[in-house]
Amino acid sequence: KPLVAIVGRPNVGKSMLFNKLTGRRAAIVEDTPGVTRDRIYGDCDWNGREFELVDTGGIEPNTDSEMLQFMRRQAELAIAAADVIVMVTDVKTGVTAADQDVANMLLRSRKPVCLAVNKCDSVGPTNPDVYEFYALGLGDPIEVSAVHGHGTGDLLDWCVAHFPAPSEQEDEGEVINVAIIGKPNVGKSSLLNRILGQERVIVSNVAGTTRDAIDSYFENEFGKYRFIDTAGMRRKSKVDDAIEKYSNLRSIAAIERADVCLILIDAVEGVTEQDTKIAGLAHEAGKASIIVVNKWDLVDKDTNTMAEKTAEIRRDLSYLTYAPIIFLSALTGQRVGKLYERINAVANQSAMRITTGMLNSILEDATARVQPPTDKGRRLKIYYMTQVGVKPPHFVIFCNDARLFHFSYQRYLENQLRGVFGLEGTPIRLTIRQKG
Numbered sequence: 001k002p003l004v005a006i007v008g009r010p011n012v013g014k015s016m017l018f019n020k021l022t023g024r025r026a027a028i029v030e031d032t033p034g035v036t037r038d039r040i041y042g043d044c045d046w047n048g049r050e051f052e053l054v055d056t057g058g059i060e061p062n063t064d065s066e067m068l069q070f071m072r073r074q075a076e077l078a079i080a081a082a083d084v085i086v087m088v089t090d091v092k093t094g095v096t097a098a099d100q101d102v103a104n105m106l107l108r109s110r111k112p113v114c115l116a117v118n119k120c121d122s123v124g125p126t127n128p129d130v131y132e133f134y135a136l137g138l139g140d141p142i143e144v145s146a147v148h149g150h151g152t153g154d155l156l157d158w159c160v161a162h163f164p165a166p167s168e169q170e171d172e173g174e175v176i177n178v179a180i181i182g183k184p185n186v187g188k189s190s191l192l193n194r195i196l197g198q199e200r201v202i203v204s205n206v207a208g209t210t211r212d213a214i215d216s217y218f219e220n221e222f223g224k225y226r227f228i229d230t231a232g233m234r235r236k237s238k239v240d241d242a243i244e245k246y247s248n249l250r251s252i253a254a255i256e257r258a259d260v261c262l263i264l265i266d267a268v269e270g271v272t273e274q275d276t277k278i279a280g281l282a283h284e285a286g287k288a289s290i291i292v293v294n295k296w297d298l299v300d301k302d303t304n305t306m307a308e309k310t311a312e313i314r315r316d317l318s319y320l321t322y323a324p325i326i327f328l329s330a331l332t333g334q335r336v337g338k339l340y341e342r343i344n345a346v347a348n349q350s351a352m353r354i355t356t357g358m359l360n361s362i363l364e365d366a367t368a369r370v371q372p373p374t375d376k377g378r379r380l381k382i383y384y385m386t387q388v389g390v391k392p393p394h395f396v397i398f399c400n401d402a403r404l405f406h407f408s409y410q411r412y413l414e415n416q417l418r419g420v421f422g423l424e425g426t427p428i429r430l431t432i433r434q435k436g
């Protein structure tokens with residue numbers, strides 16, 4: 001799916017625009033227990049073309065003094081990950097120096113950039129204040145009002161017109177894009193180097209990235225893989241360390257382009273808060289994941305150690321119960337070769353398609369076994385269920401009253417689906433729609 005990123009100064013109305021654009025769909029019930037962050041991804045659909053929207057502004061808090069740097073990070077992220085970038089500005093404040101700076105970065109990237117001038121709240125002839133935005137060099141500004149929704153249709157038309165042609169995307173064939181994510185020093189570079197050391201690798205520059213992002217492509221007896229590298233993971237330097245605190249942003253850029261995420265956890269330290277955040281990003285982005293416990297060589301082991309560690313991880317990363325866990329050592333290479341079959345398995349599961357007939361017979365069984373909830377004498381009635389998307393599997397369930405569809409009952413149905421189809425390694429999305 002193409003990815004559209006929204007960038008812009010704080011307070012220009014990015015989140016409101018984001019909500020307006022994603023809100024065009026019927027309400028989506030998002031279930032992300034354990035992840036308390038602003039929602040930054042949204043599925044959109046415009047004239048039948050599906051795409052994903054990411055609000056880069058939701059990622060990092062900012063103070064005035066850090067603003068320019070913050071905006072540059074945003075823009076970098078958008079450049080690395082997005083197919084189309086929407087730069088949002090504010091007609092009331094006009095063009096600022098920060099706008100100009102970011103516009104220059106975006107221009108150099110050669111990515112399609114759409115310039116949205118927000119807060120043009122009245123319909124009618126072009127607001128004369130809009131003309132100064134031509135100075136940014138990004139072409140014709142599009143007047144929008146995130147509050148009222150004017151202009152958002154033009155904006156979406158522009159974005160869709162600049163998506164890569166579908167054939168270009170299908171060229172990918174069965175290549176699985178893999179991102180190695182995790183906090184600093186967990187062993188990402190070591191694992192990547194270990195993997196690449198064993199394979200005949202073709203490295204290629206990723207077009208349009210500001211720093212030296214290099215992807216590594218290879219084929220082996222298990223399949224075709226592209227390991228996504230953000231900003232020179234293979235060549236560590238001091239400069240890299242200095243910006244390591246932005247590893248979350250870099251992880252996000254990698255996750256966006258991935259089919260499968262390897263979430264690295266340090267075997268000695270166990271799951272930390274930062275790990276939880278990074279894992280949450282993969283979960284929220286709907287990517288298939290494998291939990292990779294690295295530095296297994298450093299752990300004193302007896303027969304129970306692996307079971308104990310597994311229980312600990314399941315407890316600490318409770319929303320990732322679907323992700324398989326593998327214990328390995330990037331240093332010694334122990335079990336690194338086992339990754340490929342796991343990667344293939346979770347990639348397949350996240351692309352699974354289940355027929356409507358099959359889904360509804362499971363639904364029938366499930367509702368017979370555990371009655372849907374009632375409230376004040378009204379019972380939830382579930383009419384039917386159908387799959388509307390893959391990567392991750394996305395299901396729509398039609399019912400009489402969405403409010404009665406408690407989270408616990410959704411969880412129950414999810415477990416029933418997983419019980420029958422496995423769906424190992426992939427999150428699933430449930431959308432509840434009310435009918436009649």
Ligand code: GDP
Nearest residue numbers: 184185186187188189190294295296329330331
């Ligand atoms: P990154 O920041 O996530 O890319 O982490 P690095 O790959 O640079 O690794 C950080 C440190 O951990 C380095 O000193 C590595 O040698 C060490 N390291 C990485 N993987 C392992 C492992 O499996 N076992 C041990 N003992 N050390 C490791």
